[in-house]
Amino acid sequence: MIKFFRQIRYKLMSDNKMGKYFKYAIGEILLVVIGILIALQVNNWNNSRLDQKLESDYSDRIIEDLKEEEAILNAVLSYNKQVLFHAKNAVKVFENSPNQNNNPLEVLIDMYQASQLQDPNSAMSTYQELIASGQINLIQNETFKTAIIRYYEADWTETEVMKIPNNYRTNLRGKMPDDVQSEIRANCDDIYIKIRESIEVALPENCTISLETNYALQVVNQLKADSSLKKDLRFLIGNVEAKLKSINSSKDMLQNILSTFNIDSND
Secondary structure, three states: OHHHHHHHHHHHHHOOOHHHHHHHHHHHHHHHHHHHHHHHHHHHHHHHHHHHHHHHHHHHHHHHHHHHHHHHHHHHHHHHHHHHHHHHHHHHHHOOOOOOOOOHHHHHHHHHHOOOOOOOOOOOHHHHHHHHHOOHHHOOOHHHHHHHHHHHHHOHHHOHHHHOOOHHHHHHHOOOOHHHHHHHHHHHOOEEEEEOOEEEEEOOOOOOOOOOHHHHHHHHHHHHOOHHHHHHHHHHHHHHHHHHHHHHHHHHHHHHHHHHOOOOOOO
16 A cells, blocks of 8 residues: 555656655555554543443442442451450459359350450452552542542551550460460360451350360469469450440441442342
């Protein structure tokens, strides 16, 4: 094709038809410009189509992460409520409350389970990928983009209250006899449950241990006589209650996103 146009130009020049030659040259330039513009338009259309596909993929992944996040928050709330339940039972024994549990085996379980903790992770892999790759602006819905940025930047797993040291755990496990701890771990330790795509932990609702009653009572009395354990346990209860408030606040924020954008977490 290029050779054909070149032949026409040479013929016009050889015939000394300069006026026609210039008209032809201008026409040829226009054709080239039009061709370039069409190519650019096609390229832009292809890029736009690819961006739309990428945006759709990322949006779908973020929505799945948000659903996963709600499941994780529920699991963390449940776990901390279980820890708080055992802690409040145990502190009654330390404080000689009139309605304390007088079964030494169950008291030892409460004391130990109050020291349990977990290390939760937020479902934020897609968000982190978008930020790291600089593609967060692929999300065209500005309201949705702002909502997920605000939610994930708050990162409930890294809040101050979630990072408070658990001194009661360290203190108790340094003083409770190893055979008692081993018995409790064998029968009452964390259980692992699959929630959507995550593996979360929970404490068993009911568990029993096999220790001689008099020995268990002796251990209980030794532990309850330690004032530092009582102090740490009281501090722990306050911390767990603060954790629950913080987690519930994040859950409310998340549920507001889910409801605003009609995301059904049960899907």
